[in-house]
Amino acid sequence: MINQCKKLSMEAAGKGSTKKDLNSQRNLFRDILDFFEYGYSPEISMKIGRDSLQTSSWSEMIQLNFIKHFLGGGFVKHIQVGFLLHL
Incomplete structure (x- = not known):
């Protein structure tokens, strides 16, 4: 499994993949x-306004990525003013 991860961390993306997707795949x-x-x-840290949002576990990272994809462009705005979601 480790050898496969090493290969995938250096592998080129498939045809039609963007450079951003390739970098995301390698980083993952x-x-x-x-x-x-x-x-x-993995640790993720992002600045939202004057606050900082940090994750330090796989489960937090997966939850954050889900919320970001679900909310799309409204993610930052929702984090700043949303009453139901404060990470």
Whole structure:
């Protein structure tokens, strides 16, 4: 499994993939490889206004990515003023 993650972290994207998608794929498999080899969880930090939003586990990262994709362009606005969702 580790060897496959190493290959995928260096692999070129499929035909028609954007450079952004390729970089995202490589970064994801590097994070997975770091987890298997060293036990490191990925960390994400983003600035929203004057506040900072940080994740430090796989489950937090997956939840954040789901919410970002679900809300799309309204993600930042919702985090800033939304009453139901404060991370």
